[in-house]
Amino acid sequence: MTIFCSHCHRPLQAETSCLPRTGRQAPSASKPFRSTKSASKARRDQINVELQALRSLLPISAREKERLSYLHTMALVCLRLRGAQLFPPDSAPPTGPILGMELLSLLPGFLLVLSASGKLVYISENVAEVLGLSVVELLAQGDTVYDILDGQACEDVRKKLLLAQEEPGREVTFVSEMRTSKAFRLQHGGNRAVAVCGRFTALRWPACPAATAFLALCTPVTPSPADSDTTSQDNLFQSVHVLDMTFIDVTESVTYHLGYHREELIGQSWYSLLHPEDAELAAAQHRAV
Template sequence: MTIFCSHCHRPLQAEMSCLPRRGKQAPSTSKPFRSTKSASKARRDQINVELQALRSLLPISTREKERLSYLHTMALVCLRLRGAQLFPPGSAPPAGPTLGSELLSLLPGFLLVLSASGKLVYVSENVAQVLGLSMVELLAQGDSIFDILDGRVREEVRKKLLLAQEEPGREVTFVSEMRTSKAFRARHGGDRAVAVRGRFTASRCPASPSTAAFLALCTPVTWSDGDASSQDSLFQSTHTLDMTFIDITESVTYHLGYPRQELIGQSWYSLLHPEDTDLAAAQHRAL
């Protein structure tokens, strides 16, 4: 049987073909697929190791370290770095961090240190007694004073801080609600009003914005709802003849940091500086 070519209709021979011969092609080799999952996991593991190393260096208790998330760890590290920049080794540290827990418990509020731009540098541990948030939990709200204040007063606070920065040593005071814990809001119906009183001071010479720190005492303000007199520019008090407080307006908390109930029954002389007591007593007798 003869086989004919379908193209030229000529008989085919075993060694011939009318079709063009194709060159011998090398077997195709597909590019191997490389997964990036293992590389990404290796990077994440390396980052986690470094964060754990940073957490181990923080000057807090082991129990607190175990509760820190990576976000809280980075917030605390940034806080320590800002503090080291303002108060490098060999310079005088701010008064707040050197205070012990027993002395802090005697203060009517918590201590706060800010940089010239309003960044948090130091928050004393007793902040939890005022806001219901620990120092670490407060840092999770933000890294500046403006992140924890009521948004309605942020611009006013910014202006006061700029004014205080232009005149180092000048004391400024502002009152604002600060963010609190969920448990605190559920118990008291909202955030807490706090009076912040402080001044800028140079952490080292020469004085400059990069070396300026705002040192402040933050005291809770407790006034009744709708009491407009609580924010007056003065407070009024009634005394017995020996100057013991009988009554006092709620606005005393704004100016002195003491709750009204705490002052009633105490002597006015207990609030004076010891060096001024004799002069005040002489003026009292003259009346």
């Protein structure tokens, strides 16, 4: 049986055709699918392990560590690293008492230490009493002093710090609103105005920006209602003395201010309450009266 081509009507041979052949490509081997899901998970797991190791090194209680998020952990670690750069562990220990919470509670505000570039280096724990935010919560706002200030005051504060940096030892003061907790804003209608008074100090010699820190005391401009309730007792105490300054009477509010009961002071000399270095000056003023 002969088969003719329908196109040219010529007989066809086996496996032949007058039509042009279209090139056939051999099916290429499909590339193997490589998933990155496992690799990403491995990287995340490694990051989590490193963050947990850093968290374990922080000098805070185990209960506080459990409450730290990864963001708060990194903020605290960075704060500690900046502090270690300014105050190396092998440097001489600072003179004076260690600032514990009992001593900090006696201050009218909280302590603040900044680097030459305005980075936060140290914030005392009693900041929560002033702003309603703990150190960790405050660091979550950012790592510079400008992150915890009201945005409109940042430029003025920057100029003040530059001026203080040009003249180390010169005391500068500026007033600005600082960020507070939501509960504080709801109760008081906004952030809190704080007066910052401090100076740049060279921590090591020769002095350089890397070894210079701004040490400041941050005091609220107006006391909160809670503070007013605490100090609602007599702001002054009155006392009556004989000519040699011996107490013969004193109001009960002296206990709040000096820690002595009225009965303890009656019959005692006023000079016994003075610091020895102030006794001579006080005696001179007493004689002048």
